[in-house]
Amino acid sequence: MRIDLAYGTDGLAVDLPDDRTTVITPVDRLAVADEAAELRRALRDPVAGPPLRERVRPGQTVAISACDGTRPQPRHLMIPAILAELDGVIGLDDIVILIATGTHRGNTGTELRAMFGDQVVDAVRIVNHDARDASSLRWAGRHGKDVPVWLNREWLDADVRITTGFVEPHFFAGFSGGPKLVAPGLAALETVLTLHDAARIGDPRATWGVIEGNPVHDDVRAIAAATGVTFALDVMLNRRQRIVRAFGGDLLPMHAAATAAVRATAMRPVARPFDVVVTTNAGFPLDQNLYQSVKGMSAAAQVVRPGGTIVCAAECRDGFPDHGSYREVLTSAASPEALFEEISRRAVTVPDQWQVQIQARIQRAARVIMYTSGLGDADLATAHLERTHDVAATVEALAGRVCVLPEGPMTVPYLAQE
Numbered sequence: 001m002r003i004d005l006a007y008g009t010d011g012l013a014v015d016l017p018d019d020r021t022t023v024i025t026p027v028d029r030l031a032v033a034d035e036a037a038e039l040r041r042a043l044r045d046p047v048a049g050p051p052l053r054e055r056v057r058p059g060q061t062v063a064i065s066a067c068d069g070t071r072p073q074p075r076h077l078m079i080p081a082i083l084a085e086l087d088g089v090i091g092l093d094d095i096v097i098l099i100a101t102g103t104h105r106g107n108t109g110t111e112l113r114a115m116f117g118d119q120v121v122d123a124v125r126i127v128n129h130d131a132r133d134a135s136s137l138r139w140a141g142r143h144g145k146d147v148p149v150w151l152n153r154e155w156l157d158a159d160v161r162i163t164t165g166f167v168e169p170h171f172f173a174g175f176s177g178g179p180k181l182v183a184p185g186l187a188a189l190e191t192v193l194t195l196h197d198a199a200r201i202g203d204p205r206a207t208w209g210v211i212e213g214n215p216v217h218d219d220v221r222a223i224a225a226a227t228g229v230t231f232a233l234d235v236m237l238n239r240r241q242r243i244v245r246a247f248g249g250d251l252l253p254m255h256a257a258a259t260a261a262v263r264a265t266a267m268r269p270v271a272r273p274f275d276v277v278v279t280t281n282a283g284f285p286l287d288q289n290l291y292q293s294v295k296g297m298s299a300a301a302q303v304v305r306p307g308g309t310i311v312c313a314a315e316c317r318d319g320f321p322d323h324g325s326y327r328e329v330l331t332s333a334a335s336p337e338a339l340f341e342e343i344s345r346r347a348v349t350v351p352d353q354w355q356v357q358i359q360a361r362i363q364r365a366a367r368v369i370m371y372t373s374g375l376g377d378a379d380l381a382t383a384h385l386e387r388t389h390d391v392a393a394t395v396e397a398l399a400g401r402v403c404v405l406p407e408g409p410m411t412v413p414y415l416a417q418e
Contacts, residue, residue, distance in 0.1 A: 001015065001016050001017070001018045001021050001023075002014070002015050003015075003016060003021075003023060003404055003406055004406060005278070005280050005313050005391075005404075005406050006239075006280045006281075006282050006283035006287075006406055006407050006408060006410075007280055007283055007287065007313050007314070007315055007371075008283060008284050008287065008315035008317065008373075009283065009284045011283065012280075012313055012371070012391070014278075014391045014392045014395075015392050016278070016392060016395055016396075016402060016404065017395070017396065017402070020400070020401050020402050021402040021403075021404060022270075022274070022401070022402065022403050022404070023403075023404045023406065024268050024270070024403060024404070024405055024411055024413050025239070025405075025406055025407055025411055026238075026239060026265050026266045026268075026407060026410055026411045027264070027265045027266075028238065028239065029236075029238045029244040029265060030238070030244070031238055031240070031242030031243055031244055032243055032244065032245070035074070035077050035242065035243045036077060036080075036081060038243055038245065038246045039077060039078060039081035039233070039235075039243070039246050040081055040084075040085075041246065042233060042246035042247055042248035042249075043081060043082065043085050043231075043233065043248050044085075045248075046231075046247075046248040046249025046250070046254065047247055047248065047249040047250070047253050047254045047257045048249040048250040048253035048254060049231075049249045049250040049253075051085075052082070052085050052086075052162070052231045052233075052248065053085050053086070053089065055160065055230055055231055056086060056089050056090055056160050056230075057089070058089055058090070059094075060090060060094065060159035060160050061094045061095075061096075061157070061158045061159050061160070062086065062090050062094060062095045062096070062158055062159070062160040062161075062162065063095075063096050063097075063098055063152075063154055063155045063157075063158035063160070063161050063162070064079065064082060064095065064096070064097045064098065064162045064163075064164060065098050065100045065155065065161070065162070065163045065164065065165075065181040065182065065185060065186055066078075066079065066097055066098070066099060066100060066115075066116075066164050066165075066181075067099075067100060067164075067165055067166070067181070067185075068099050068100060068101045068102075068104050068106075068107055068128075069107045069111045069114075069115055069285060070104060070285055070286065070288065070292055071165075071166065071176075071285070071286070072166070072237065072241045072282075072285060072286065073164070073165060073166045073235075074166070074235065074237070074241070074242075074243060075115050075116050075120075075164070076115070076116055076117040076120070077243070078164045078233060078235065079097065079116055079120050079124075079164065080117075080119070080120060081233075082162060082164070082233065083095070083120070083123075083124070090160075092123050092124055095124050095125070096124070096125050096126075096127060096154055096158070097116070097120075097124055097125070097126045097127070098127050098129055098152055098154060098155055098186060099112075099126065099127065099128045099129055100129060100165075100180075100181050100182075100185025100186050101128055101129045101130070101131070101185070102129075102131065102184040102185050102187070102192060103131050103184070103189060103192050103324070104324075105321075105323050105324070106128030106129075106130065107128060109121075112126055127154065129152050129185065129186050131184075131187060131188055131189040131191075131192060132189050134188075136152060136153055136154070137150040137151065137152065137153055137188045138150065138151060138152075138153040138156050138157075140156060140223075140226075140227050141226065143219070143222045143223045143226045143227070144218060144219030144220075144221075144222035144223060145215065145218070145219055147191060147194050147195060147219050147222075147223065148190055148191060148194060149183065149187065149188075149191050149223055149226075149227070150187065150188030150190065150191055151182065151183065151186050151187055151188070151191075151227060152186040152187075155182075155186050156227065160230045160231075161228060161229050161230045161231075162229075162230060162231045162232070162233065163178065163179075163181035163182065163224075163229055163231075163232045163233070163234075163251065164181065164232075164233045164234070165177035165178065165180070165181045165233075165234050165235075166234060166235045166236070166237055167234050167235070167236055167247075167255070167258040167259055167261075167262045168237070168262060168266065168409070168410060169208045169209050169262065169263075169266050169267065169409065169412040170208065170295075171207070171208055171294070171295050171298040171299070171358065171409065172196075172201055172206040172207060172216055172354070172358065173206070173214070173216045173217050173220065174206075174207070174208070174209060174210045174211040174214045174216070174217045174259075175209065175211060175217075175255075175258075175259045175262065175263075177234040177255060177258060177259075178221075178224075178232060178234060178251060178252075178254070178255030178258070178259075179217075179220045179221045179223070179224035179225075179229075179251060179252070179255065180220055181232075182220075182223060182224040182227065182229065183195065183220055183223040183224065184196070184220070187223075191223075195216060195219055195220060196216070196353075196354040197354075198343055198344050198345075198353075198354075198357060199215075200215040200216050200219075201216070201354045201357055201358065202344060202357070203215050203216075208267075208298070208299070208302065208412045208414070209263055209267050209412060209414075211259065221252065224251055224252075225251070225252065229251040231248065231249065231250075232248065232249065232250070232251040232254045232255065233246065233247070233248045233254075234246070234247050234248075234254065234255065234258045235247070236258060236261055236262055236265070239407050239410060244265075245261060247261075266410060266411055266412055267412050267414060268411055268412070268413050268414070269413070269414055269415075269416035270303050270403070270413050270414070270415060270416065271415075271416060272415070273303055273304060273305035273306075273308070273415065274303055274304055274305065274308065274400070274401045274402060274403035275304075275305055275308050275309070275398065275399065275400025275401050275402070276304075276308060276309045276310075276311065276395060276398045276400060276401070276402045276403070277300035277301075277303060277304045277308070277309075277310050277311070277402075277403045277404075277405065278300075278310075278311045278312075278313070278391060278395060278402065278403070278404045278405065279296045279297065279299055279300035279310060279311070279312050279313070279404075279405040279408050280296050280312070280313045280314060280405065280406060280407065280408035281293040281295060281296035281312070281314045281408045281409065282296070282407050282408040282409060282410045283315075284315065284317075286408070286409075287314040287315050287316065287408075288315070288316065288317050288318045288321075289316050289317075289318040289319060289320060289321040289374075290314070290316050290319070290320050290321075290326075290372075290375060290383065291320060291321060291324070291326045291355055292314075293312060293314035293316060294355050294358055294359045294362075295408070295409040296312050296314060296405070296408035296409050297310055297312050297359065297362050297368060298358060298362060298409070299405055299408055299409040299411065299412050299413070300312065300366075300403075300405060301362045301365065301366060302412065302413055302414050302415070303403055303413045303414070303415060304365075304366050304403075306365055306366070307365075307366065307367075308366050308367070308400070309366060309367045309368075309369065309398055310362070310366050310367070310368045310369070311369045311370075311371065311388065311391055311394055311395065312368060312369070312370050312371070313370075313371040313372070313391060314370065314371075314372055314408075315372060315373055315374055316372045316373075316374030316375050317373075317374045318374065319374055319375060319379070320375070320379070320383075325353075326355060326356065327383075329343075329353050329356045330356045330359065330382075330383050330384075331382040331383060335384060336359075336360040336361075336363035336364050336384050337360075337364055339356060339357075339360040339384075340357065340360035340361055340364055343356060343357045343360065344357065363384055363385075367386070368385055368386065369385070369386040369387065369388050369394060370385050370386065370387055370388070371387075371388050371389070371390075371391050372387070
């Protein structure tokens with residue numbers, strides 16, 4: 001059975017045994033014929049509340065939150081659609097686009113042009129949010145379960161606040177998009193550390209597809225509701241990262257509608273666990289580093305048997321990456337077991353600790369083998385990971401039933417209840 005795995009920008013073809021391989025992909029949905037028209041419809045006929053243009057007045061300032069470069073958001077389509085709706089009411093000099101980096105690095109000028117297009121970059125001020133720059137943050141109170149909230153000052157100071165994103169299942173926040181474009185996207189480091197502390201991340205409800213009762217998403221939703229969003233725009237994408245449907249309007253009802261649609265497409269039940277699960281991180285830009293690729297491992301972990309094997313194909317062209325503390329934390333203990341125990345009993349003090357906690361939990365339960373061109377053998381060894389240079393040969397050598405997630409976390413399998 002020949003299977004095309006989403007890997008980097010070019011993909012990876014593998015041949016796996018027909019008699020014991022099950023392939024699980026999202027329900028394939030055709031992109032809309034006219035993506036610009038679909039975005040315009042969502043802005044003018046929202047899920048809840050009035051159209052965007054009716055929510056703004058001349059002389060107001062506007063802040064637009066957008067995903068950073070690790071996410072395949074179609075910013076080059078979404079932002080121009082919003083600017084067109086604001087045309088004649090709000091001047092471009094009164095608009096700022098804030099890159100909701102959370103604790104990630106800021107995007108470079110070259111990356112911004114690839115993300116938004118030259119026309120937007122040349123016409124509108126774009127600012128990388130910096131969670132560590134106190135001068136760019138403002139206190140917004142305590143919200144949710146006693147979360148200390150500092151948010152981007154330009155976001156809070158704007159008269160009109162617009163979130164833009166895309167919705168997919170998220171490995172501990174339930175779903176992406178919506179309120180996550182406020183916090184953690186535009187939040188201070190301390191706020192993010194609290195939202196992602198060991199207790200919240202370790203809660204069994206902090207998982208794929210769960211929003212209500214998820215301690216992470218409950219607090220994220222509370223922060224966005226308390227601090228205010230004027231209009232929200234999210235899209236649902238197919239496996240080719242094209243727009244299937246757009247959702248606009250009041251933040252929480254809009255996001256509820258978007259997550260319901262994505263759940264029906266991306267969440268796939270299976271009857272029993274598999275011995276081997278081959279996964280990806282959905283290709284570039286999602287698989288550009290090991291930090292992000294934990295999501296693909298987590299999707300596989302939902303249906304691998306205890307003691308089974310996960311084979312993860314992720315390019316990792318950006319390495320661990322080297323910025324941030326992920327590599328330092330991941331390599332600080334002798335084994336996944338030691339890592340997990342250490343992180344679980346201490347407060348979260350660095351922004352990448354939650355990702356390591358989840359990765360260590362996965363590696364305690366299953367053997368993890370990486371296929372990657374961006375990390376060397378020594379790198380993988382320090383991360384407690386094995387390497388394969390041939391996915392097909394590795395799977396052939398492993399006994400038992402095989403599951404393949406060619407799109408990685410774009411498909412989230414789960415064990416159906418008996």
